[in-house]
Amino acid sequence: MGEMSKALESLKKHQGSWERRPVISFADFLQEVITYPERNIRNVYQIYVDMINAFICEGVDEYINDAESINYLDYNCNRLFVEGSDRPFFADRLFANRLMRHVDSVTVGAQQNKIYIFEGPHGSGKSTFLNNLLRKFEEYTNTTEGARYEVVWKLKGENSHEDNSFTVPCPSHDHPLLIVPKDVRRHFFDDLFENDEFKWKLFTEKKYDWVFHDEPCTICTSIYQGLLRKYGNPEKIMEFVFARPYAIRRRLGEGISVFNPGDRPIRNNVIHNDVIQKNLDQLFAGSQQVTYLYSRYAKTNNGIYALMDIKSHNTERLMELHNIISDGVHKVEDLEERVNSLLFALMNPEDRKVLTDLQAFSDRIEYIKIPYVLDLKTEVEIYREIFGRHIDESFLPRVLHNFARVIIGTRLRTKSEAMLEWIGDPDKYEVFCDRNLQLLKMEIFTGHIPKWLESTDVEGFNAKRRKRIIAESEKDGWQGLSGRDSIRMFNEFYTSFARDDKLIDMSMLIRFFKKYCKEDKEILPMGFLDSLLRMYNYAVLQEVKEALYYYNEEQISRDVQNYMFAVNFDLGSKEKCTYTGEKIEINEDFFRRIETRLLRSEADAPAFRNNVQRAYTTGALTQDILRDGLDITETSLYTHLYERYVHNLKEKVLEPFLRNENFRMAIRDYDTEKFKTYDRKIREDINFMFENLERKYGYSRQGAKEICIYVIENNLAKAFSG
Incomplete structure (x- = not known):
């Protein structure tokens, strides 16, 4: 019993963070506004921007001193999409930059009456992305940093006794400051704030326009008008206005409503409350009645309304949103209801035809593309997340990333006008790249400018060309192996070749993918695997040479x-x-x-x-x-x-050793008793080479041995001697 009592006692410690923040008077709320103005004067767009900036730190520019930089930054999105998630979403560098540009566009002005459509092919992770985004939005808005307040009316009956009072929550989650009459708000805020930096922002920045222009919902407006007739004193009315935290609860449809295509529309979209209506009728008897009536759209006002895929019933919902997106108004019986929500939708490319009949929609839609992952670092992170980070120990360096390169190679369009305009003659880089320049394009997509580029091409890699290449990513990633396909394929590859006594090397990778190329000749461009192998062979040859080189x-x-x-x-x-x-x-x-x-x-x-x-x-x-x-x-x-x-x-460093059979045999016999029988100079050279491969290039001792055998057996020094 003692353990049970202790366990039950611990439950008292858990309360939703929004429950711990009490309802406060309008005067106390104004004090909160004065103390923390930027936190307490925010609409849903500002909350959305603040939430993303809270979870995504500033991007890193690896070439910060590059005059031709296009601000293509490395953002770490793990806190937003990965940490604490049952199904992580991995945002590659291209999508992360796309997302942050979208956020910037929301930041600079009042982006009302728009629908943001995240478009991508099947298996690109759209649903996972949106679910994780909404989960973090809910989490953030229920913290002190992300909290907003909404209006609650505390009204009293005719006898004015406390036990005769009743509460009327604003069904549209109006911001308390909107109760201040619009015609006096500028003067009101001018008196409320001192002449400081925030006051200047409030009166000049576009994102605060809503504070001066938005109106409260029809119900709050009716209550205000009724009280004004009753008391004739606006200051007195504010005694009935209270503020409470806007509690976002997706499962209850409060602040976030998510609809799947199979969710049937509710026949009666009008909501009312008989108890509240009765109290309002008694309070305003003999005057214009206050009708406590609202739609389900009100539940997500100043929140997020999301459609998971535009098909089936969600097509109907999108059509219903047309008037809201155009006018920001929804009719509830005889009442007009203002809806000011963030509207999100997911869409597959083939479903765009749904919008062709709604030309008025075109300027109200902003597309954010979510194609398949095109950043090889992100592709590798997906494998590590699903199969465990220990998988690295089964691969020789570079091979795991080369698996990702092959997968991404299936997703890129074969011809790139932007790349060809930049490089001109791809054949000059045949040692480092493929003829279609896809391997180079992958490096650019990761934010890396390869050192093997000629100086004239580096100089020619100006901002205009960079923008063209990054812009091409909008058209890549819509074909080839999906995220689900790549995971299935990696599982097959890993289980087939992972062994304790030998690391996975390039010969295994090439053998594996050539089998698929025979089955589907269109899966990869002709010669891609040969180019990838040549690039790898040249790179590891340079590593071994560098490791063996120790001239004074x-x-x-x-x-x-x-x-x-x-x-x-x-x-x-x-x-x-x-x-x-x-x-x-x-x-x-x-x-x-x-x-x-x-x-x-x-x-x-x-x-x-x-x-x-x-x-x-x-x-x-x-x-x-x-x-x-x-x-x-x-x-x-x-x-x-x-x-x-x-x-x-360095070019000639391997020559004497490749002609020395004892040297080659000693590498094979390394880590055995037989190794001790070789000449001391040979043993010292091999130990020196292995130590450098570990220290400089991240090889394990087993990996260093295997890569040296690979270089010798494939006679790579001779292959690249010309």
Whole structure:
């Protein structure tokens, strides 16, 4: 019994947050308004904007100093759509930017009498998106930061005794400030607020227009007029006006109403309350009666009215919304009812024909597109969420993201006018990209500008081109594998290839998808998988080269400085280098040793040497060093030679090892007793390479071993030697 009592006692601690905020008088409400004006003077549009900004932090611009930036930001939407959700929605970067542009458009002005339609293909997650958005809206509005107040009338009968009083809640959830007569509101607020920043915003910003122009509902207006006839004193009337938190409860249809296509319309859309009506009749007997009558639209006034897919009965509901969207007015028997709600709808592309007969609708609709995910980082996050973050441990680096690239490849249109106008000749990037530039487009969609782009293309990637490419995303993502398809396919792939003794590599991925390409030749553009494999092979080859490369950087610097100095003297002379202090025998052996690392062909050596000598005397020495006082290592000639030296060293770093059978066998025998039998230098080189692969590129020790075997077995160094 003790445990049960303790458990029951804990229930007392739980009360809805809105229950803990009491009904307050109009005077007390005004004090709240003065103390927290921006929080307490908000309509549903401002609440909606504040809610999204509360859950989505400011976007990150990875290229903040880029003069051509188009404000294509990385927004973290997890708090809004993922955290605390039974069915998370993952917003990719493209949709997140689309959503925030929509929010900005709501922010800048009074966006009344519009319907916002979120349009996307089957399986794009529209319903999950809207359900999570509404859940967070309900959660936010029932907190102190997101709370709004609505009007409650506390009226008294003829004998004025407390026990004869009765409460009349505003069925349309009117904001209490709307009870202040419209013709005196400007003067009222001018007296209420001091001349501060908020007062300036209130009187100048478009988003506060509603405060001065909106009228209370017909019922509140009738009560006000009745009391004015009764007492003749507007100040006295305000004693009957109270404010209480507007409690949003979707399940009760209060503040949020959601309709599925199969929900049948209710025959009687008119709501009344006999008890309240009787009290009002008694209070205003002999004068114009107050009719307490309203529709179900009133329940979501200053809230959200949502249609899940425009089909079946929701098509009828959309037609009914036509007058409300056009005029903001709904007829309830003889009464006019103002409806000022956020109107949301979900729509599949094929259902647009429903709107073709309603041309008057066209300027009242704002479409926000939700196509399939086109950002490969987001696609990978979906797999991690559904299958667990441990899946990364089963893949070699890059392979999981390449699975996402293939999925997204099915969703992109093959030809991109914007990409071709920018790049011109796709063949020059055949090592890094496909001929249709889809792999490059995916990088741009993630907000990444690849380092392998030529400098002229980076310079040509101006704001106009960026906007064109991002704008194309509106037409991508309407075909190919849906979200449900990709999850099913990933499950099949993962269960087929995940093993404890071997990581999932690219050969498995290519084999898996080639099977699907045989079944459906239209699923991917011709050559896409070959391009993806080539891009991957080149990237991992560079990683292995970088991991094995450990030439002394100081020695490279001395070689370059000595070479720049020596080209100015005749063969056979001996000179002390001005920059390194080393004595140099200037002969063909000296030049050959350095030029083999600067050049691909020995035949180019004489011309190259003359060019360096001319660049040194006309630029580096006379201008950079003597005129500008730069150190030789700060000159552009030194930088150019140094980079060539390092690049060619890395290109050739694998050559001696690929010819060494013992080196290849030692990699295979790594982590076994047999590895200890190999030459100490080989063991040190392999350990050094594996440690670099782990530290620089995120490989596990097993992954480092497997990727090196992959590079050797596929002879990648030879494949890319040209």
